[in-house]
Amino acid sequence: MTTRAQAQGTREGPLSAAVEIERAAIRLGGRPIVSDVTLTVARGEFVAVLGPNGAGKSTLMRAILGLVGLASGSLAVLGAAPAQTRNQIGYLPQRHGFGEGTRIRGIDLVRLGLDGDRWGISIALGSRARQKRRAERRLIEDAIALVGAAAYAQRPIGELSGGEQQRLLIAQALVRRPKLLILDEPLDGLDLPNQSAVAALVKRISTEAGVAVLLVAHDVNPLLGYLDRVVYLAGGRALAGTVEEVITAPKLSWLYGAPVEVLKAADGRLVVVGAPEAPHVHSHRHGDP
Amino acid sequence: MIGQLFQYPFMVHALEAGTAVAVLAASVGWFVVQRRQAFTGHTLSVMAFPGAAGAALAGAPTTLGYYVACLVAALALGRSRRPQARGYVGESATVGTVQAVGLALGFLFLSLNHAVLDGLETLLFGTFLGVSQGQVVTLFVVAAVTLAALAVVGRPLLFATVDPVLARARGVPVAVLDLAFLLILAVAVAATTQITGALLVFALLIAPPATAQLITMRPLPGLLLSIALAIAIAWLALGIAYFSIYPVGFYTTTFAFAVYVLVRMGRWIASRG
Amino acid sequence: MFGHEFIRNAYLAGTPVALACGVVGWFVVLRRQVFASDALSHVAFVGAIAAAVLGLDVRVGLFVLTLAVAAGMAGLGRAGAADDVVIGTVFAWILGIGILLITVLATSSGGGNGLTPASTLFGSIFSLTAGAARLAAVIALAVTAGALLIARPLLFASLDAELARVRGVPVRALGAMLLALLAIVTAESTQAVGALLLLGLIAAPAGAAHQLALSPQAGLAVSAAIAVAATWGGIALAYAIPALPPSTAIIALAAAAYGASALFRSSAVLRSG
Numbered sequence: 001m002t003t004r005a006q007a008q009g010t011r012e013g014p015l016s017a018a019v020e021i022e023r024a025a026i027r028l029g030g031r032p033i034v035s036d037v038t039l040t041v042a043r044g045e046f047v048a049v050l051g052p053n054g055a056g057k058s059t060l061m062r063a064i065l066g067l068v069g070l071a072s073g074s075l076a077v078l079g080a081a082p083a084q085t086r087n088q089i090g091y092l093p094q095r096h097g098f099g100e101g102t103r104i105r106g107i108d109l110v111r112l113g114l115d116g117d118r119w120g121i122s123i124a125l126g127s128r129a130r131q132k133r134r135a136e137r138r139l140i141e142d143a144i145a146l147v148g149a150a151a152y153a154q155r156p157i158g159e160l161s162g163g164e165q166q167r168l169l170i171a172q173a174l175v176r177r178p179k180l181l182i183l184d185e186p187l188d189g190l191d192l193p194n195q196s197a198v199a200a201l202v203k204r205i206s207t208e209a210g211v212a213v214l215l216v217a218h219d220v221n222p223l224l225g226y227l228d229r230v231v232y233l234a235g236g237r238a239l240a241g242t243v244e245e246v247i248t249a250p251k252l253s254w255l256y257g258a259p260v261e262v263l264k265a266a267d268g269r270l271v272v273v274g275a276p277e278a279p280h281v282h283s284h285r286h287g288d289p
Numbered sequence: 290m291i292g293q294l295f296q297y298p299f300m301v302h303a304l305e306a307g308t309a310v311a312v313l314a315a316s317v318g319w320f321v322v323q324r325r326q327a328f329t330g331h332t333l334s335v336m337a338f339p340g341a342a343g344a345a346l347a348g349a350p351t352t353l354g355y356y357v358a359c360l361v362a363a364l365a366l367g368r369s370r371r372p373q374a375r376g377y378v379g380e381s382a383t384v385g386t387v388q389a390v391g392l393a394l395g396f397l398f399l400s401l402n403h404a405v406l407d408g409l410e411t412l413l414f415g416t417f418l419g420v421s422q423g424q425v426v427t428l429f430v431v432a433a434v435t436l437a438a439l440a441v442v443g444r445p446l447l448f449a450t451v452d453p454v455l456a457r458a459r460g461v462p463v464a465v466l467d468l469a470f471l472l473i474l475a476v477a478v479a480a481t482t483q484i485t486g487a488l489l490v491f492a493l494l495i496a497p498p499a500t501a502q503l504i505t506m507r508p509l510p511g512l513l514l515s516i517a518l519a520i521a522i523a524w525l526a527l528g529i530a531y532f533s534i535y536p537v538g539f540y541t542t543t544f545a546f547a548v549y550v551l552v553r554m555g556r557w558i559a560s561r562g
Numbered sequence: 563m564f565g566h567e568f569i570r571n572a573y574l575a576g577t578p579v580a581l582a583c584g585v586v587g588w589f590v591v592l593r594r595q596v597f598a599s600d601a602l603s604h605v606a607f608v609g610a611i612a613a614a615v616l617g618l619d620v621r622v623g624l625f626v627l628t629l630a631v632a633a634g635m636a637g638l639g640r641a642g643a644a645d646d647v648v649i650g651t652v653f654a655w656i657l658g659i660g661i662l663l664i665t666v667l668a669t670s671s672g673g674g675n676g677l678t679p680a681s682t683l684f685g686s687i688f689s690l691t692a693g694a695a696r697l698a699a700v701i702a703l704a705v706t707a708g709a710l711l712i713a714r715p716l717l718f719a720s721l722d723a724e725l726a727r728v729r730g731v732p733v734r735a736l737g738a739m740l741l742a743l744l745a746i747v748t749a750e751s752t753q754a755v756g757a758l759l760l761l762g763l764i765a766a767p768a769g770a771a772h773q774l775a776l777s778p779q780a781g782l783a784v785s786a787a788i789a790v791a792a793t794w795g796g797i798a799l800a801y802a803i804p805a806l807p808p809s810t811a812i813i814a815l816a817a818a819a820y821g822a823s824a825l826f827r828s829s830a831v832l833r834s835g
Contacts, residue, residue, distance in 0.1 A: 067458060086460070095454040103323060104451050105506045116448030117459045121440045156506055172455070327650040328597040335758075381596035382769030386817050388600065389762025393813035396684045396759075400807050413683075414661040488604065489661075491654035499647040534669070535662050542658025549651050 016079030017042050018180045018212035019064055024073035026056065026063055033059045035236040037073070043179065044210040046203055047240075048223050050247075051233035052275055057216045058094065060233065061182050064214070065091060078179055085180075090173035090211075092183045097165055102158035106149065106168040109157055110140050113172030143171040146209075147201060163194035167201070174205065181205070183215045187222055195222035202226070220247065221269045234275070247272070294531055302425050303417035303484075307523035309428040310484045313435055314493035315519035317477040319512045320439075320470065322498045324450050327491070328381060329366060329471070332388040334478040334490035336362040339395035341412050346398045352427070355479040362387055363475035367468035414538040415486030417527055424483065431480045438473055446470060447508060484523075489538045493519045496545035500552050518548060563801050571695035572687045572808065575754050576793040578702035580763060582747045584789030585709045587768035588782050589740055593720050597646055598635055598741065599764045601653035602748045605631045607682045607757040608660035609749070615663050624749035631656070632745035636738035685756025685809045687797070694753065701750045705743050710782075712739055717778055759809045763789055766816035770823040792816035 019041040026033045033056040041047050049057050062068040063075060066083030078085040090113075114136060115122070122133070144153045147167040152160055157168065166186055173181060183202065187195045203226035206213045217223060220230060220243065230247065231240045234255040239246050246252075247270055252260040261273040294300050321330045336358040344354025365387055439446075448456040449463040457463050481490050497518035501511045526540035533540075563569050590599050606628050613623025631652070638648060681689075690698070709716075719726040719733040727733050744764075751760050767788035771781045796812030803811075 062458075065458060091455065091458055093454045093458055095452075098451075102451065103502050103506055104447075104508075108506070108508060109451065112444075112448045112452060113455070115444065116452070116456060117445055117461045119441055119445060121443065322647055325646055327646040328600065331597075331600070331650065381594050382591045382765045382772065382820070385596040385600060385761050385765030386769055386820050389759055389765065389813045390817045392684075392758045393762065393807075393810040396807055397810045401805060410661075410664065414657075414664075486661075488657050489654055491650045492658070495647060495650045496654065499651060535665055539658045539662040539665075542654045546651055546655035546658075 015043060016076065018045065018078060019214070020074075020076040021064075022074045024060075024063070024075055025071045026059055026068060027071045028059060028068070032071075032236060034233065034238065037233070037238040039231055039238060039240050041180075041212050041214060043212050044206060045228045046206045046213045046215070046226060048220060048227050048230045049214055049216040049233065050218070050220055050230055053218075055233040056236065057233055058184055061091075061184055061214065061216060064180075064182065065089060087176065088179045090176065090178035090181045092169050092173045092181075092186055094184045094188070097162055097189065098157045098160075102156065104157055105154055106157045106160065106165075107140065107144065107153040109168060110143060110153070110172045110175055111136075114140060114175045139175055139177070140171075143175040144168070146174060146205060147171045162190050163197065166190060166194070166198055170198070170201065170205075174209075174211075177209070179211060181211050181213045183213065185216050185218070187217055187219075192222070199223050199226050224268060224270070243270075294528060299418060299420065300527075300531060302420040302422060303527055304524065305425045306420045306428050306484055307417065307527050308520055309425070309432045310481045311493055311497075311519035311523040312516050313428075313432040313477050314481045314485075314490065315497045315515040316436060316439055316512060317474055318494040318519075319498040319501070319515045320443075320446060320450070321474065321494060322502060323447070324470070326474070327495050328384050330474060330478060330494050331491065332366075332384050332391070333359050333362055333471075333475050334482050334487050334494075335388050336391045336475075337479060337482040337487040338412055339391045339398060340479070342395045342398035342402070346402045352424070352483065355482055356476065358391070359475035359479040360472060362391060363471040364468075367471045411486070413486050413488045414536060415482075415484055415489055415541075417484060417530065417537045420484075428480055428483070431476060435473055435477055438469075442466060442469060485541055486538050489542055492538075492541040492545040493523065496542075496549050497522060500549045503549075503552050503556055522548065563798065567692065568688050568690070569797065569801060571690045571692055572797050573794070574692075575690055575695040575698040575702075576687055576797060576812075577790055578699045578706065579747070579751045579754055580789040580793035581786050582702040582705040582709070583751070583760070583763035584767045584786030585706050585713075585782055586740070586743050586747055587764035587789070588771060588785040589709070589713075589716060589720065589768075590744060590764055591768040591772055592717075593737075593740070595741075595744075596761075596765050598649055599744055599748070600761050601635075601649050602628050602631060602741075602745055603752070603757045603760045604653055605656050606748050606752045606760075608656050608663065610682045610752065610757075611660055611663045611667060615667050620753075621749070624752055625746070627656075628745035628749045629742060632741040633738070636734075636741045681756070682752060683756050683758045684807070685752070685754055685759060687754045687808050688800070690754065698750055698754055702747060705747045705750075709740075709743055712736060713778075713782070716740060755812065756809050759813050762813040762816055763792070766813070766820040767792065770816075770820040773820070773823040773827045788816065788819045792819060 017040050019039065021037055021039045024037045025035050037060065049060070051057050059068060063070060064077055064082055066081070066086055075082055078088055144150050147170050149164065149167045149171060152164055153168065157165060160168070170183070170186070173183070187198060190198065199222050202213055202215060205211055215223065224243065227243060229240060230243055231238055232246050232252065232255060234252070235257050237255060239251055239255055247262055249260060249262045252262060252272060252275065256275055258274070258276055260275050263271045263273060265271065318330070321327060337355045340354035340356070340358025341351045343358065344351050366384060445456070445461045446466050449461050449466050453463050478490050478494065481493055485492055498515040500518055501514040504514060505511050522541060522544045525544055526537050530537035530540050590596055606624050609623035609625070609627030610620045611623070612627065613620050634652070635649065715726070715731045716736045719731050719736045723733050748760055755763060768785045770788050771785035774784065776784060792815035793812050795815045797808055799811040800806050800808035
């Protein structure tokens with residue numbers, strides 16, 4: 001079974017898919033990071049990007065953002081070349097939480113997500129400019145309301161808890177009403193209730209606003225029940241499909257090139273056992289799964 | 290009695306210069322506090338010393354020496370700053386070394402020139418006597434240019450300061466802005482040094498913005514408040530120093546510190562109530 | 563060269579002081595407290611002036627004020643490290659008082675028992691008496707011994723405060739102790755190397771050592787070695803070239819060592835690329 005066939009089922013009319021990757025290979029500093037990734041993400045789909053550390057998940061996200069080029073293969077984002085559509089992508093990169101001393105309010109951080117890269121100051125002269133100003137303020141308030149952070153957006157971000165900061169960062173990524181949201185390990189460092197809450201929030205945003213979501217994570221479990229599909233990266237290759245299809249012992253063993261077991265707990269949680277953490281050097285592969 | 294102040298040209302010049310410097314220092318200083326670059330700001334201001342001493346040795350105008358020395362130091366610091374590692378262990382060691390080297394060079398120039406070390410005090414602690422009309426004009430021009438530069442780069446600079454990872458992903462040239470800010474800071478402290486002296490630049494560069502940021506974290510209001518506080522401090526200090534035998538530097542730092550402490554205590558009391 | 567007593571005294575005092583600076587500085591750079599060190603050295607100068615005004619021995623002022631400020635810094639921050647804005651504002655205020663006291667000193671009778679801002683700021687290692695040199699040596703050696711005594715727990719506390727606390731290491735107290743040692747070496751060395759240049763001996767040798775990926779023991783040794791070498795070389799150079807002040811020579815050598823190790827590190831990074 002191929003990934004394309006599944007993805008095509010959810011495509012709507014002439015609108016291109018959110019992300020179309022065909023046999024992409026990426027190298028960094030001469031070393032191969034991923035060697036053969038094929039993936040299509042439809043508009044409004046919620047896809048998790050899984051895999052061990054060093055598998056190339058973040059690098060693949062950066063390629064979609066146009067920050068890293070492909071060594072071979074093709075990559076189309078929202079129907080165009082990656083760098084061209086960067087403005088329509090909301091990006092939440094991996095970064096350290098904001099320390100106590102950070103002297104900026106949450107709402108200002110969200111505002112920077114809207115116009116932080118614009119040079120010069122915007123003075124509201126004339127009614128057109130004032131209207132624009134009002135519209136921008138609405139965008140910010142809506143984004144903050146969407147993530148449920150209105151109660152604490154006015155406080156200094158350094159004072160907020162991990163979960164609260166993460167919601168504001170998601171608002172920051174959403175503020176320009178993107179068509180594609182890329183979240184790089186947003187659940188890291190959050191406790192379980194917060195992980196669930198963020199996963200549910202992302203699902204709600206994806207459904208309500210029709211935003212395609214690529215969420216990079218270590219562990220699929222907090223996301224079970226919200227996901228449409230997963231992409232599993234390991235050994236430089238990728239497998240896409242539903243959770244049941246991809247996270248199985250034979251599939252993952254093929255991916256890793258080493259025997260891997262998938263255990264299922266009584267409550268439905270999945271545990272991958274025996275997977276090597278270090279990035280696998282691409283060696284000869286024999287046969288497909 | 291206040292009217293007396295405005296009768297003397299030197300005093301008017303001093304007040305004008307003080308205002309220009311207050312605006313300049315407080316606006317740049319707002320970013321310095323955000324970026325936690327107080328140490329860098331101090332080091333750059335201290336470069337005024339080798340700048341002035343070197344200028345004297347070379348027979349060049351002192352003011353030129355200030356600006357050149359501060360800019361050269363900014364370039365040296367900019368080249369050595371590692372963009373990816375915030376709070377990289379070596380950074381403060383570099384800033385400290387640059388400061389020590391600058392001072393050592395200044396001392397050397399002074400000794401070579403067999404210069405009388407009287408001027409040292411003025412250089413380090415400031416003066417408001419003998420501010421010429423030309424100096425005032427230069428300071429206002431420098432302030433205007435710096436404010437314009439801040440207006441252009443301020444927003445991406447703030448973005449790069451609080452959220453460098455995302456800023457870089459969004460195409461903000463973080464490394465370039467870091468260097469640009471160092472150059473802006475160099476110009477600001479070179480100008481401020483002429484009034485407050487090399488060692489007391491903080492009174493206008495750090496204290497008013499730090500106070501303002503205790504009151505509000507909103508960028509534009511905070512910036513304007515810093516400037517207002519700095520102007521008030523400068524005027525009060527100059528006014529009182531006129532009537533007193535004690536130097537203006539003492540009053541600037543004392544008022545700046547007092548305001549900061551008062552606001553800080555006020556917030557502490559408010560948080561307990 | 564060694565025939566001259568002033569040279570012998572310079573080496574007698576300079577060597578242990580350099581040793582102490584190298585060792586204490588290694589921790590100061592690791593903990594990113596170079597700014598605090600800078601503040602203390604500026605404050606030391608004010609302590610000396612204050613003592614002169616009050617008619618006390620200069621040393622009393624030096625030690626009392628630096629230790630008081632060090633205690634303040636230790637108390638105000640988390641794990642014994644204060645905010646850079648607070649440090650800056652406080653030391654600017656103290657320097658402001660310093661200029662006030664300079665004025666008082668200048669206008670009072672006696673003019674300050676030979677104490678000039680220049681000597682306090684830039685040092686006079688060639689004007690030490692044998693007694694002063696011996697005292698400086700003893701105090702510096704005591705500081706070095708103290709630092710080495712607390713080195714291991716201090717290292718643990720500096721690298722991983724949380725874990726250290728859990729294991730019963732008195733993190734805060736150790737931070738305070740380091741600042742106290744820093745204050746003592748600052749106060750004592752002010753007379754030899756001068757307040758403003760002390761920063762160079764704290765920052766540059768340690769900065770150089772931290773550029774090279776060494777174990778803590780090796781790092782401490784390298785830092786101390788560079789500091790001592792710079793001091794020996796600096797004194798010799800200043801003896802050979804009368805126009806070169808000793809403190810300038812010492813700082814120049816220490817900074818050169820830092821520059822060299824930074825170049826070495828970046829070329830190593832490029833090679834492994």
